[in-house]
Amino acid sequence: MPLPGTPFDPLGEDHLREECGVFGVIGVADAASFVALGLHALQHRGQEAGGIVTYEPDGGFHQARRMGYVRDSFTSREVMETLPGSLGIGHVRYSTSGDKGPAVIRNVQPFFGEFALGGAAIAHNGNLTNAESLRRELIERGAIFQSSSDTEVIIHLMARSMGRSLVDRMEDALRRVEGAFSVVAMTRTKLVGCRDPLGIRPLVLGRLGQGWVLASETCALDIVGAEFLREVEPGEMVVITAEAGPQGHFPFRPQKPRFCIFEHVYFSRPDSLIGGRSVYETREAIGRELAREAPVEADLVCPVPDSGTPAAIGYAAQSGIPFGLGIVRNQYVGRTFIEPTEQIRNMGVRLKLNVNRALVRGRRVVLVDDSVVRGTTSRKIKDMILDAGAAEVHFRIASPPTAWPCFYGVDTPSRDKLLAASMTEEEMRAHLGVDSLRFISLDGLYRAxxxxxxxxxxxxxxxxxxxxxxxxxxxxxxxxxxLKASQAAE
Structure with a gap:
């Protein structure tokens, strides 16, 4: 049962969850309102909870953390008036590390700490692959943790650093961690953004009037009217003051970048830019490549909304098969069914998706989706299409088979729960009960x-x-x- 105030997602059991989203702004009046708008644009990256921290000289640091959607938590005047200042950061999350049940408030970022040099807050998108070993080391040295999030490890490492400034201490801390991180942080006078040396997770820099913005995606710059300047480079730390603007430097050993390719496929919003290229155009190109690799005789190309839509448009354009919205998504199910009964829960995907019967009846339908994880939702969608009278159902997937878990900030099921880890493509087709199933090849995805x-x-x-x-x-x-389990077994 979802925590009260959080949405019920009938597709959640069979979709990869989109890590987290971060946003920060400096040099603007009423920073919290801009942060809330930015988080609203990044809501697709995390829908369990959100938080905002601001600073103003008279009152110091202020923070608010809430469960659920940004629109339900950070739109009331009563809440926003508690967050004054011209400097602020925010975060929306899924529980990719730490608590694996419904999010708990103690794990909601940004995290704040008072240091000998002053206060600082930090928000993190990604996952630290050595967080547990660092946590054990810190606890043995006397640290007391308040959360189960790996981000708190960074706070404790900063506290033990001997750096001369909070930014120096952050550098020391980030040099000790491994994994993927795009960090947005703030002190009393500075906004800081940093990406891990491989640049696995995204972070962009923008200009907002006389102020500056850091965000996970360019769509969050658009919503506040900020000008997109550039991406923060892999391994770069950008330190921004209202007076001097952004100053970038590279505190880590240079490495060849390895940006997450699934950002192109699914995580990022289609109206964002990655590497100077429209995500929408990339997904359409994925669909075209998929049509070249996996043609089929059919009457209708239909996206599984909403993430499959650009790829379906590309598939239809390349194949010459008409495109149609054979499945319609109910945009309001999250708000309508806050605490669903067991009867409602058993309705499954029908709460969120409904078949356009007049369009699919008697037709051979190509369903285009972004991925297949466990396969449970794909089977339900296939049943809905057949129940509506479709003659054939063919699945085309705009990513290669997901056969391995992610350790870098995506809430992927364990490998034994991934359909592609134990089945061939033909075995998956039989398991899903469709007329054909094809994934884009890894080479094809790279070409796209x-x-x-x-x-x-x-x-x-x-x-x-x-x-x-x-x-x-x-x-x-x-x-x-x-290794520990293996040694214990021996």
Whole structure:
């Protein structure tokens, strides 16, 4: 049962959850309102909870953390008046680490700490692969943790650093962590953004009048009217003051970037830009490539809304098969059914998706979706299409088979729950009960995102571990657990 105030998502059991979203602003009046708008634009990246921290000289730091959607938590005058100041950061989350049940308020970011040099707050998108070992070390040295989030590890590492400034201490802390991180942080006078050396998670810089903005995606700049300047580079730390503006430097050993390729497929909003290219256009190109690789005789190309829509448009354009909205999404199910009864829960995907019967009846339908994880939702959608009178159902998937879990900030099921980890493509087709099933190849996905020669196995440009099992950063905690279990068994 979802926590009161959080949405019930009937598709949640069979979709990858989108890490988290971060936003920060400096040099504008009423910063909290801009942060709330930015978080609203990033709501797709995390829908369990959100938080905002601001600073103003007379009253110091102010913070508010709430469960549920931004629109329900940070739109009332009563809440926003408690967050004065011209400097603020915010965060929306899924529980990719720490608590694995419904989010609890103690794990909601940004996290705030008072240090000898003053206060600082930090919000983090990603996942630290050595957080558990660092946590044990810190607890043995006397640290007391208030949450189960890996982000709090960074706060404790900062507290033990001997750096001369809070920014220096943050650098020291981030040099000790492993994994994926895009961090937005603030002191009394500075807004700080930093990406891990591989740049796995996104972070962008924008200009808002006389102020400055950091955000997970460019769509969050658009909603506040900020000008997109550039992406924060992999391994770069940008320190911004209202007077001097952004100053960037590179505190980590240089490495070849490995940006998460699934940002192109699903996580980022289609109206965002990645690498100077429209996410929408990339997804349409994925659909075109998929049509070239996996043609089929059919009467209708239909997206599984909403994430499959651009790829379906591309598939239809390349194949010449008409495009149609054979499935309609109910945009309001999250608000309507806050605490669903068991009877409502058993309705499953019908709460959120409904078949356009007049369009699909008697037709051979190509369903285009972004991914297949466990396969449970795909089977339900297939049944709905057939119940509406479709003659055939063909699945086309705009990503390669998801066969490996992500350790870098995506809430992926364990490998034994991933359909592609134990089945071939033909076995998955039989399991789903569809007439045909095809995934885009990994080389095809690389071509669609701009790598004309496909994936270079010796030097891949992206992190594609969920498809290939090629992890660019060793999952230290997971390896240690496996080793410990093996030793215990012996």
């Amino acid at each position: 995102v701009g790598e004309a020669q496909g994936r270079d196995p010796d030097n891949p440009r992206y992190c594609d571990a969920c498809f290939s099992g090629d992890y660019p950063i060793a999952p230290s905690d997971r390896i240690a657990k496996t």
